[in-house]
Amino acid sequence: MADLTLSSSPSPRGDAPKESSARPTLKARVSPAGDHAPVNRTAGAIVGVVSVVALALAVFLSSPSATTAQEGATVPGASSVTATGHTTRVAVGVEGMSFTPNHIEVPIGDRLIVDFTNSGDQRHDLVFESGVTSGSLATGETKELDLGIVSGDMEGWCSLPGHRQAGMTIHVQAVGASSPGSSSTPAPSTHSHDHGHGASSGPASPTELTDYAATIDARDPVLPPATNETERHYTFTVTEQTARVTDSLTRETWTFNGDAPGPILRGHVGDTFHITLVNNGTMSHSLDFHAGLVAPDNVMRSIEPGQSLDYTFVAKNAGIWLYHCSTAPMSMHIANGMFGAVIIDPTDLDGVDREYVMIASELYLGGDGQSADASLLSALQPNAMAFNGVPFQYKAHPIEVKTGERVRVWVMDAGPNLATTFHVVGTQFDTVWREGAYVIRGGGSGGGWGQVLALGAAEGGFVEFTPVEAGHYSFVNHALSLAEKGQVGVFEVSD
DSSP states (O other): OOOOSSOSSOOOOOOOOOOOTTOOOOEEEOOBOSSSOOOOHHHHHHHHHHHHHHHHHHHHHHOTTSOOOOSSOOOTTSOOOOOOSOEEEEEEEEETTEEESSEEEEETTOEEEEEEEOOSSSOBOOEETTSOBOOOBOTTOEEEEEEEEOOSBEEEEOOSTTTTTTTOEEEEEEETOSSOSBSSOOOOOOSTTOOOSTTOOOOOOHHHHHHHHTTSOOOOOBOOOOOSOSEEEEEEEEEEEEEESSSSOEEEEEEETTBSSOOEEEEETTOEEEEEEEEOSSSOBOOEETTOOOOHHHHTOOBOTTOEEEEEEEOOSOEEEEEEOOSSSHHHHHHTTOEEEEEEEOTTOOOOSEEEEEEEEEEOOOSTTBOOOHHHHHTTOOSEEEETTBTTHHHHSOEEEETTOOEEEEEEEEESSOOEEEEETTOOBSEEEETTEEEESSSOGGGOOBSOEEEOTTOEEEEEEOOOSOEEEEEEESSHHHHTTTOEEEEEEEO
């Protein structure tokens, strides 16, 4: 019985207080900056008005057709306010994925200067809707931001992908304003990684994804056997690039060694893995190997562009183990391609005729050339799905198998969010191994066999089966709406 509506035949080709778990709003009520006592506000206002009037007169005399300046300095696009002559200065830092403070109260008419220090553990920026930006700052770097005369409330945020959605926002409240509201229309950030989603071209259709998959070579799903060495050395180089999704849509990807998923590693229980991580990207990145039993503090720390670190672990237990970038927000780094698997063979692994690996993942496609759409990501609404990084690639390029051959498929759910229930249409699994143990081996007690390998995000295992008749055997995520977005392929079985 075919249980998928898709065709089973291939298609054509500053130090701040620690935040609580409830993340309270952190406010800063600020006073005028400077080492001297505050000047009288009325006197300051008079000085401000005189200065502006003088400036307006000079402009008019030099160009009679020029528009006369309004009384009082203002933020562009905002209603006129009178400058007080005072400067408010406030220090802003980073703690986790929050600005500290994240709420600033400033008297209306004051000039606001923000001393932004990236006190976090990875690269950040601070962008205000007026267009003022710090640019991307490494940990420990400081930038002075002059926001001019405050004439109304305004918002700021970190523009690195996913950081704003993860909570990195800051609100400036103009104290004494006649009505609440923002001082201006939000302006796009100048940061190269600020990707608005209003211009998104929308998700690619299954037909477009399949047609494109037919024009490229599929990633080889064959899993080579583990070699015999016990000391294993690898270099993982982080790169950021644009990858094509369809003939008319690209996306920004962040990868280990230029591909998503990254290298698939394999070894035996007791092997030592030596990984050198090199960050050739433009932002902070890191690594987390689920296959290792190591304290995260050092080896999983985020490193800056141009830096490297050494990550060593001993594979003490069997499994198919996820690895991924652990820089916050992790969901964004995984969704942009920073994931892979390490397979450590069980000590009692049987021989098979063919062995494959399938890494299930989700795509949150935004506009052309953009990184993952953070709003779709936070809503758990992928608009495409994939095995081994490319939607529908094994439907466009079926995997060839012979009748009577014993097949093992290792499956890892890289997520970052949703479950995978791996199923092969037209056959059953006499062996199911999941998360370190055999669920069924050689047929269950009482003659029971399996139909799916059910995995949550970051879980893995393998199934074994033997096709007995020639034909086209679709393999799918049996959460079928997800299969129909790209998590589907075909085993083409011949005699």
